[in-house]
Structures are given as C-alpha cells and as structure tokens.
Amino acid sequence: MAMAELSTPQTTSPFLNSSSRLRLSSKLHLSNHFRQLLLPPLHTTTPNSKISCSVSQNSQAPVAVQENGLVKTKKECYGVFCLTYDLKAEEETRTWKKLINIAVSGAAGMISNHLLFKLASGEVFGPDQPIALKLLGSERSIQALEGVAMELEDSLFPLLREVDIGTDPNEVFQDVEWAILIGAKPRGPGMERADLLDINGQIFAEQGKALNKAASPNVKVLVVGNPCNTNALICLKNAPNIPAKNFHALTRLDENRAKCQLALKAGVFYDKVSNMTIWGNHSTTQVPDFLNARINGLPVKEVITDHKWLEEGFTESVQKRGGLLIQKWGRSSAASTAVSIVDAIKSLVTPTPEGDWFSSGVYTDGNPYGIEEGLVFSMPCRSKGDGDYELVKDVEIDDYLRKRIAKSEAELLAEKRCVAHLTGEGIAYCDLGPVDTMLPGEV
Template sequence: MAKIPVTVLVTGAAGQIGDAIVPMIARGIMLGPDQPVILHLLDIEQAAESLHGIRMELTDAALPLLKGVVATTDIVEACKDVNIAVMLGGSPRKEITLRKHMLSTNVSIYKAQALALEEHAAADCKVLVVANPANTNALILKQFAPSIPKKNITCLTRLDHNRALGQIAERLKIHVSDIKNVIIWGNHSTTQYPDVNHVTFTTRNGERPIREHVADNHWLKTEFITTMQQRGVAIIKARKASSAFSAATAACDHIRDWVFGTPKGTWVSMGVYSNGSYGIPPGLIYSFPVKCEKGKWSIVQGLKIDEFSRAMMDATAKELIEEESLAKSCLE
C-alpha cells in the first residue's frame, strides 16, 4: 500500500539553500525513496516570480514522489497542515553582517512564522530552523508556538558536525564514512565547540580513538577549532555567498536521522531544547550529541568532559544566554 504523503514546508524557498534543498526533498533524499511528499514553498513578495520558476522546474522534472506543490507568499497557506517545517527564511547573512543585527531583524520574522505554525501546522510538526542565528531563532519560534512540543523544535548544527568530519578525514587522509561521534556543542556561531574527545574511526583492527592517530594535539585544540568556528565566514569570502549545497545536505541529514533513527553506537549533533544535561542551563536551544529512534531524539548521557571542554561549552552557552536576552529586548 502506498504511503500517505508527508507535507514539508520550506520557508525562504527561493533562496540559495532553498534552491538546493527543494529538489533533494522531492527526490527522496530527506525522507526516503518510497515516501511521497507535498511541498509547501514560502517566500516574500519580492521573490514571488522566482518561487513560480521553482514550481515550474518541479513540474518539468516529473518527479514520482512529488504529489503536490504549493508555492506562495501567504504564510497561513504555507503552514497549513505541514508535518515537517524547514525554516530557511530570514534576514540573509553577508560577510559584514553582525549576528546581533541578524537577530534583531529575525525576531519579528520568527514570531510571525511561529504564530502561523501554532495555528495551522499539524500537531506533531517537526521543525528545523536553519536561518541564522539558528539557535535563538528556534528559541523565539518555541516561545510563540507553545502547542508544538518543545522536543519538536530544533536547529541545524549538523552542518558543523559534517564539516568537522570533513576536516578530520582530510587531515588523516581517510574517508568520512570511517569516522563517527564528533560533537558540536552549543551555538551555531564562532563560539561553537567541535569536540573530538569521543571520535573514533574504523581500521582493519576495529575502531580506534582519533586521538591515537592525530599526533598533533596542538592542531586539535587550535587550528581545527578555529577553522570550524570560522568556516561559514570563509565560505562567504570565497563564494561571495553563504553555504548552500552543504547546508541543504546537512538539513536533509538532520531530518532523515531524526525520522528514521541514528545507527547503533553512533550519535549526531542537533540543536535541541536543553534539559540541564552537562550543566547547560535548561531552556536554551543548544547543540548536543543526540541519538534518534522512532522519530524522537535523546541527548547522549555520561560522556566524560575534561576541563578544556567544560570551558568551551560554558563559553558558547554564555553567548546563547546573551542572545536570548537581546531577543527578548527586541520583542518588548
């Protein structure tokens, strides 16, 4: 028996990431090769013509899994009965844009989107916030969409997680598929902490800790971390535009693992609602290592945290607390 279509909302659909992710979703990369989808594509009035062009291309692609497309600038129409919401829409980041300026602009955007989801989305809607500052945008959305379960509102740090895998693989000249259990702690910002203390990689003799094979511990504590923290800015400088394909890929990875589960013995990084684990203040949207099973995530518990990691984790939590305070002031 054919599966019931899943309705997926993509906001900011006419943007760069939208242009990359929409065909991925329609081809089954996010939800699997046998899952029909209905796409709801939302953007602002100025992008209406581009949005229409995307819809035309979807029609021309004759995609078997695509059972319907709503391309609209009406937020209410876009949020109607959606099961999964991928929130790309927001004030775009540019090379000179400060996070606090993005935050003040995005507060009103995410309040409006949250209110529409609260009123019109499916009760069990899963939300992924991608637009920066992603953690705090997700926090705003949670505040104004209280009927959506707090565990259903997440933000994207899988891009940072994937970047870390790529950096380690490049350094060791091995394949990313042989590496697992990197952790991104905290904010999707320059304070994020990419933690390699629990990373292993597969050898002919089984799994081994990554630290046994990276002789340069100084690299792990300095250049690796700063490269990760500055990767988004470096891509903007190189492309004159923010990450698109890699962000779209990471968003698909995030949703797919959330829906279908993570492999046994493996975790991924997700920005989720803190329950106080690892001493992180409850209520923040903070990136933790999580395992997923049957459509639900849980924070990996019991990991040893050394003194260096503790300081890095607290620093990024402090930034998130400051962003939360600024967001609240913008709403007053």
C-alpha cells in the same frame, strides 16, 4: 471532451485510479505528464489494465478539479500540482505511505534551490513516501517562487504530489508535518548584531505563531536561517502547543565540516569518522568535540597525536569554515548546507547506528550536562527513526571542553536577552560585545 485510454499498472497508481477525473489544458500536456504520472518506477506494470480519464482540450491552466460533481480549487497551488489525485485509494494499497506535507521557507533562496529537488526525489523520506511541498516566500520572491515551482513541474518527480506557493505562513503551514525554516535576512554591511537578531527574530516569532495555529500538532521544525539557535528558540516560544522537543537548529553542517577536517588530517575517508558532537551555538564559539569523536572506532586523540592542532587548528577551521567558503565563493554555502539538512532529517527518520550519534541544536530542557535550561544548544542525539530523538547522556566533558562550551553558552544567553521581547520573557536587554555572535560566515 476527448477520452484517453492509457495503459497503467494493475496496482493502484500513486496518482490516479479509474475514478479520477482530471482537467488538463491540452493533449500535449496529457502526454507529457500522464506518462510519468501513470508509470511510477516502483510499480510493476500489467500491460492490459486500462485507465480512463477525461481531457478538456480547450481549458486554461489546470487550476480546478472536478470530483464527485464538485469543483475543488486550490488557491496557492502551482500548475500541474493543482490537479487533485485520489490519494485515499492509493493509501489503501500499502505500497505507498501516506502523503506528508513539508513546508520550506526562503524557498526561492540558494539553499532551497538545492534542497527542494532532494526532497522531491525521495532521497530524504524514502522512495515510497509521497510528499507535498508548501513553499513560503514573500512579495519580493513570489516570481522566483513560481520559477522554482516550474522547475519542480519539469522534473516529473513521481513522489511529488503537490506544490503550493504562498506568502502567508498561516496558509502555507496548514497541516504541515515538517517545517524547514530557511528564509532569513542576511546581515548587511554595518548592521548591528542586535538589529539582525531583532529583524530575523520577528520573522521567526511570526512563523512560530503560524505553526502553532496551523501545523500538525506534532510538526518537526528545523531552523536554518541565522542566527539559527536563537531563531529556533524564538520560534518554539511562540508555538506553545507544539512540543519544544520538536524544534531543531541546524548544526549538522558543522558536524559534517568537522568530520571532513578530522578525516583529512588522519588520512582516512570521512565515513570512518563517527561520534562527532558540535556543542553550542552555530557561530564561531561552537565547540567541535574531538575528545569523544572516533576514527575507525578509536578515540581521535589516539589516531591524531598532534593535540595542539586538535585544540587550535582543527577547532578554528570548523568554526570559521563558513567564512573561508564565503571568501572563495563570494556567497555562503548553499549546496553543502542543503546536504546537511538532508542528513539532519534522515538522522531523525532512520535509526541511529549502534554506538553512534549526531548533533542537533535542541531545547535544553532537563539536559544532563548542566547547560542552562531554556536555550537551543547543539548536543549529541540519537533517534529510533520515528522523527523524535533522545539526548546521549554519558559523553565525557573535560576541562578544555567545559571552558569552551561555557563560552558558547554565555553567547547564547546574551542572544536570548536581546530577544526577550520576542520570547515573552520581558524587556530585551542587549549587551552583545563586538566579537560575540559571529556567524560562521562572518570572519
């Protein structure tokens, strides 16, 4: 065993303290990783302080860690992330927040390929928030998942403390505080909508059960995989121990798309558009609410006087944006979806600016808009930044909006009937019409 002496910050390192004993595969490994691990950007360095660590020069992959004479193994962890760091000492320094566990399903897919690097960079939870990523894949994707983990290793993110990969949601979801559920089967040619609801519903029923059993009791769940509203409903119904309020279906991409279209028409930069609600389903029946949205603090209808465009052109462009993108790209939106996931989470962990709100698909339990109870429906929300939200209760709904919101509501009720066997609400009866439940990408 060679002993390495390295300079390190005087304050406790986020990764090591002097009692940490790590088994690494080679000296080269040590120099590559340790330098990054010991010099996180947020710490001031005191050049004279030293840290000692023992290095095995002939060990294999770093899968076992010796701590207080006990060998700890982590079954599903990956590479450098299998090392165990003394996080307890670090938590006492107050410099770093307590580690949070984040699960991502469909982690080898296109959206995740953008999202994971944003999560690991600190862009989502902040520059002082260490994270562990728990990546859920399947037999299909396990090799690719290793590739993802390798790229995460090579990115040397100071905040990324662990990466676990696995195919069993009961293991992957253990103690997670956030679950971002992206993995879902894409709709194939000729596939009936009812079949898609059923196949993906099975995935979300299983994951709901696993979250119920293994996750932190206050886990926040963001469902992205389509049809995301109904998948979120299935998931929450299978997780009775987790508050239904903790489940979200991603409609933030629709909100972002709507803001962009309004900004374009008004000739303003898109940060001038606020109070944008998406009502209803993440589908072509969604209702982007131009009645209550604002541009530079003014009602949209005062700024954009072409009301016919608002009712028809604007609304349809948002509803069908995903389909247009597929026509251009040959695949559905991935980067902008990942950005919108970041926005959705940040909206829950930072206070909503005064007077503004954001959209999220949430459980309609006691909503003030007369939407049928027991659906996951996109509505205006505000947050104090504690991970929770409250509904905005005084948004005006005129006849135009009411009619369209009712259509999206009817669609979600029809979807719900199709998955009754997965929500514990009896026998499924599927009467979806040919144009119902079009995903935004299915035009």
